Structure formats: C-alpha cells, structure tokens
Amino acid sequence: MSAGPGLESLVDQTISVITNDGRNIVGVLKGFDQATNIILDESHERVYSTKQGYAVLDSALGKGLDPFPSRKMLDILESEEGVQQLVLGLYIIRGDNISVVGELDEDLDSNLDLSKLRAHPLRPVIH
Amino acid sequence: MGNHYCYLTLHYTVYDLTFLPPFCVNSLQLPLSLLKTAQGHPMLVELKNGETYNGHLVNCDTWMNIHLREVICTSKDGDRFWRMPECYIRGNTIKYLRVPDEVIDKVQEETKTRADRKPPGVGRGRGRGREEGAGGRQPKGIGRGLDDGGTKGAGGGRGKGGPSGKPGGNRGKSRSSLHGEVEADSDWWLELLQMDQVQLQCPCFLVHP
Numbered sequence: 001m002s003a004g005p006g007l008e009s010l011v012d013q014t015i016s017v018i019t020n021d022g023r024n025i026v027g028v029l030k031g032f033d034q035a036t037n038i039i040l041d042e043s044h045e046r047v048y049s050t051k052q053g054y055a056v057l058d059s060a061l062g063k064g065l066d067p068f069p070s071r072k073m074l075d076i077l078e079s080e081e082g083v084q085q086l087v088l089g090l091y092i093i094r095g096d097n098i099s100v101v102g103e104l105d106e107d108l109d110s111n112l113d114l115s116k117l118r119a120h121p122l123r124p125v126i127h
Numbered sequence: 128m129g130n131h132y133c134y135l136t137l138h139y140t141v142y143d144l145t146f147l148p149p150f151c152v153n154s155l156q157l158p159l160s161l162l163k164t165a166q167g168h169p170m171l172v173e174l175k176n177g178e179t180y181n182g183h184l185v186n187c188d189t190w191m192n193i194h195l196r197e198v199i200c201t202s203k204d205g206d207r208f209w210r211m212p213e214c215y216i217r218g219n220t221i222k223y224l225r226v227p228d229e230v231i232d233k234v235q236e237e238t239k240t241r242a243d244r245k246p247p248g249v250g251r252g253r254g255r256g257r258e259e260g261a262g263g264r265q266p267k268g269i270g271r272g273l274d275d276g277g278t279k280g281a282g283g284g285r286g287k288g289g290p291s292g293k294p295g296g297n298r299g300k301s302r303s304s305l306h307g308e309v310e311a312d313s314d315w316w317l318e319l320l321q322m323d324q325v326q327l328q329c330p331c332f333l334v335h336p
Contacts, residue, residue, distance in 0.1 A: 010153070011152060011154070011155045011231065019222075019223075021222070030154070030155070030156050030161075030231060031155045031156035031157055031158055031160075031161065032155075032157075032158065033157050033158055037158040037159070037191070038158060039156055039158050039161055039231070041228075041231055088225060089225065089227075089228050089231060090225070090227065090228045090231055091223055091224070091225055091226075091227050092158045092161060092162060092223060092225075092226060093222075093223045093225040094191065094218075094221050094222060094223060094224075096175070096219065096222075097175065097222045097223060
C-alpha cells in the first residue's frame, strides 16, 4: 500500500471491512467516494462465533440479516465450522455504516484455517 | 488564425483535467454511478434499522435516495413481510445495497465507451482537421459524462442545460458543419463562445452551493 490518504491504493485489492453493526465483510474494492461509500465485488461475510449451529443463526438474525440468504445459511450453519463465510456478491456499503477498512494479506489469509478459528462476534457500534 | 488554434488546444487540456475526476483513471467506479447503472435491476437494500427492501430500482439520486418498484419489505427479525407496489427510501437510512453481479461489468463498459469518445490525443503535431472533429463531438461527450457519471448532483442540473436545451445545441451543429465546409476567419469567436459554455458544464465550476 503506497503512502497517501484515501483508498485509491486499495482499489482492485481485497479488503476487509468492519461495519458499524459488527459485521466483517471481505471483498475486492472496486470504488469509493468522498463519503466512503464503497463498492465491494465478490464479497463475502465472515461470521465469527464461539458457538455452533443454530445459535449462530439466531445471533445473525438478531443483527438484521435478511432472511433469504439465511435459508441457505441454515445449511451452512448446521455444519460444525468455526467461521462461517456467507457469499454476498456485489455490494455497495454506505459510508455511514463503515467502521474500519483494512487491506487483506491474501497469502496470510489463504493460510488461515477458518474452520478452526473461534472468536466472539463484534458488538455493534454505539453512538 | 494561429491564436485561434492555440485556444482550441488549451480548451482540450482543460476539458481533460476537469472532467475526469482523479479517480476515474484506474478501473475505479463511483458507488453512485454503479447505483445509477443498476437502474431497472433487482436489488436488496438494508436500512440502518435492519429492515430490508427487495425491489427493482427505478431511480436514484446523488444522496442515494432510491425509488423501488415491486417491493417486498422484511422486518428486522425476518418474520414479517410487506408487499408494496413502490417505495421511496431516503439515502441516509441505508446501510448497504446488494446489486446483481453483472452491473459492475455494465458500468465498466459505459466508462470504456466514454473513454473512447474522448478526443484522441492533444499532440501538437495533430492536423487541424482532427482537432475540429473532436471539437464537434465534445460538448456531447461532456453532457453524457455528467449524466451517467453523476459525480455530483449539482453537475447534472447545470450541465444539462448546455448542449441540447439552449441555443448551444444549434450552435454546436452549425459550428461543426461550418468547419466541415469552410474555414471562416470570423468563426473564432464562435469557438470561444462554445468554449465558455463547455467550461460552464465542467464539474469543477459547479462545486459552489
């Protein structure tokens, strides 16, 4: 990442975004504007938990996850994986809702065994 | 005559620098341009309060206010649903939008064609015919650019007036035909006039409230 303010240097790179509601979304940065609205392509959400199965689903729904992908999610969540990855696709995230944007080291990331990773979900930002 | 062409060259340079925002250079897209491109497509909108709206995008503006048709609203818990023929959502209540994957390819195509339409080089060695050809097309290019680029709403409003609405449209036409046929010395002021108009449409002149 070259020096300088702004997200220019991250364009077309994989980034990790943490939103105000505590979600972690990973995808390729395709664009942004002055309000930090960003375009994420091929994005997916990583749902962290220390628990398994339906407990995850409950907490995810509590965060306002839409019910349609969650049907698909159901199957995934029943498996015993640690960190769930939900495919989201092309997203426009409003800047208001973004807490952190970070670049993702793809080598490091591909060496992670997400199924063995356990973490508490992030709590939403309180204004 | 010499001065006249000097002006023209300057004109192109100004156009290039002002019209293209610094970030248009890479493959970078503006979120609001992408949204504009997604018109007519189905999308999912989640609001800050957790409600989600599924519908087809009719229109949007630079505040991200959006107009959807054939909407299904889902409560935060995902247990209640409402169907409505249309709805209008204030931009600042939006958390995110999920748009179909193919929309990003469309917006790339659009920017590509826009780039193709740009005047070809500004090299000194260019023949004068070339410059005129580009000049004739140029106001159109700018009008379009503002429209689908939608970088700033302010731009759209002012910019639109120029090429088509006001006498500018006519002038542009007669101008290019004039240059196609005769090289009248007396035309240079017309070019200048046109240049003024073009400058008025440039986004950088529109940033004031």
